[in-house]
Amino acid sequence: MITRTQLSRLGLFDAKVPRYTSYPTAPHFSGDVTPGDFARWIEAVPENGTVSLYLHVPFCRRLCWFCACRTQGTATLGPVESYVETLKAELDLLKQHLPRGVKLSRLHWGGGTPTLLTPDLMKALIDKVAEVADFAPNAEFSVEIDPNEIDGARLDVLAAGGMNRASIGVQDFDLEIQQTIGREQSYDVTRTAIEMIRERGVASLNADILFGLPHQSKARITETVQKLLSLGPDRVALYGYAHVPWMAKRQQMIPSDALPTPDERLELFETARRLFAWDGYAEIGIDHFAVPEDGLAIAQKTGKLRRNFQGYTDDTSEVLIGVGASSISRFPQGFAQNAPATSAHVAAIREGRFSTARGHTFRGEDKLRSRMIEMLMCDFRIRSAELVRDFGAREAELVAMYRAANERFEGLLEITEDGLFVPVEARPLTRIVARAFDAYDLSKAGHSSAI
Ligand code: SF4
Numbered sequence: 001m002i003t004r005t006q007l008s009r010l011g012l013f014d015a016k017v018p019r020y021t022s023y024p025t026a027p028h029f030s031g032d033v034t035p036g037d038f039a040r041w042i043e044a045v046p047e048n049g050t051v052s053l054y055l056h057v058p059f060c061r062r063l064c065w066f067c068a069c070r071t072q073g074t075a076t077l078g079p080v081e082s083y084v085e086t087l088k089a090e091l092d093l094l095k096q097h098l099p100r101g102v103k104l105s106r107l108h109w110g111g112g113t114p115t116l117l118t119p120d121l122m123k124a125l126i127d128k129v130a131e132v133a134d135f136a137p138n139a140e141f142s143v144e145i146d147p148n149e150i151d152g153a154r155l156d157v158l159a160a161g162g163m164n165r166a167s168i169g170v171q172d173f174d175l176e177i178q179q180t181i182g183r184e185q186s187y188d189v190t191r192t193a194i195e196m197i198r199e200r201g202v203a204s205l206n207a208d209i210l211f212g213l214p215h216q217s218k219a220r221i222t223e224t225v226q227k228l229l230s231l232g233p234d235r236v237a238l239y240g241y242a243h244v245p246w247m248a249k250r251q252q253m254i255p256s257d258a259l260p261t262p263d264e265r266l267e268l269f270e271t272a273r274r275l276f277a278w279d280g281y282a283e284i285g286i287d288h289f290a291v292p293e294d295g296l297a298i299a300q301k302t303g304k305l306r307r308n309f310q311g312y313t314d315d316t317s318e319v320l321i322g323v324g325a326s327s328i329s330r331f332p333q334g335f336a337q338n339a340p341a342t343s344a345h346v347a348a349i350r351e352g353r354f355s356t357a358r359g360h361t362f363r364g365e366d367k368l369r370s371r372m373i374e375m376l377m378c379d380f381r382i383r384s385a386e387l388v389r390d391f392g393a394r395e396a397e398l399v400a401m402y403r404a405a406n407e408r409f410e411g412l413l414e415i416t417e418d419g420l421f422v423p424v425e426a427r428p429l430t431r432i433v434a435r436a437f438d439a440y441d442l443s444k445a446g447h448s449s450a451i
């Protein structure tokens with residue numbers, strides 16, 4: 001049985017490791033990818049194929065202290081209205097380059113707070129997206145909904161526009177914790193928002209909660225999970241709070257001495273994990289849970305679970321196009337990121353060009369390593385046969401890589417006939433194991449704690 005001491009020695013508690021929502025990870029993008037590359041990659045999408053579309057709204061009414069998202073606070077509607085005009089212009093530009101017959105397998109509105117948009121702005125955006133592409137059969141339209149910033153009129157527009165999945169941030173229901181992280185959102189406000197969502201026929205609900213928050217204890221996270229379970233979410237993401245006040249300045253408002261120790265973080269995660277498992281949720285990858293009939297649970301069972309910028313997904317589209325400031329797109333050719341600053345993004349779109357500022361063109365072993373890391377993060381195993389088939393990898397070289405990784409993890413991994421396997425007791429190390437296959441992560445700086 002793996003011990004805490006072993007986990008600690010192998011770097012679990014203090015290692016800064018990426019979440020591997022992409023490979024290479026965004027800090028390794030460079031300025032080599034241009035707006036011209038981005039346009040060409042869009043034009044190369046197969047006619048009648050599918051793409052996923054992500055729309056980013058980088059505004060919030062309030063700026064929660066714990067949140068490291070790149071978003072700006074606004075008390076007035078003016079900046080939001082002007083930004084929506086930019087999004088519409090960007091969607092027009094996208095339409096000019098997108099081949100005929102392409103359909104949307106996924107549409108996701110994230111932020112920031114997309115529900116800051118008025119019903120009229122939402123409707124305008126939904127109509128503009130419909131001009132770019134129709135939904136594919138069984139498409140998913142999901143929206144991040146702030147229970148403090150939602151009402152019936154907005155939900156009516158979203159539901160009429162096809163929203164069939166809502167995503168709600170909870171963090172923790174405990175009032176002292178909420179006050180310490182600068183985000184108050186009562187259980188009643190959350191429950192009411194969920195009821196309103198369901199009344200409109202939106203059946204699928206995601207919720208995010210955090211472990212590792214200041215003042216969080218086993219009793220408090222137990223209560224939060226039980227309250228959340230009473231709301232019946234289909235999917236839950238259980239993320240570790242990453243305290244990086246040197247990068248996310250707002251986090252300086254959070255007292256470091258109220259944070260749980262690394263050992264306590266692991267206990268908090270385990271407490272929540274067990275509660276979801278006892279309630280019948282399937283464990284998805286390293287930090288998600290889903291009811292057995294949910295698409296993620298089915299994808300995991302059938303080996304079709306994938307990883308993208310939103311975490312885990314059952315989306316099979318090869319192409320994800322990000323619209324809005326700082327959004328990242330993924331193509332078979334590589335990644336392209338829009339200008340991170342809203343002002344620079346808006347300026348580019350107004351000039352009639354994409355704002356692509358950085359990215360990465362796949363080369364060498366990128367796709368092979370990307371898939372190895374994705375398999376580890378999704379299935380806790382690397383299947384050699386698939387890598388040989390899809391990337392022309394050589395079995396002997398793969399085995400040498402597995403051996404090197406296993407040596408680094410003191411034999412805790414299993415090298416099988418099929419490939420490499422991370423046994424249950426070593427799974428808290430998964431992100432660190434994945435890093436062993438990351439050829440770019442030399443600096444290991446700026447990422448979040450592995451647990
Ligand atoms: S948690 Fe949500 S509402 Fe709060 S700052 Fe982050 S994106 Fe904005």
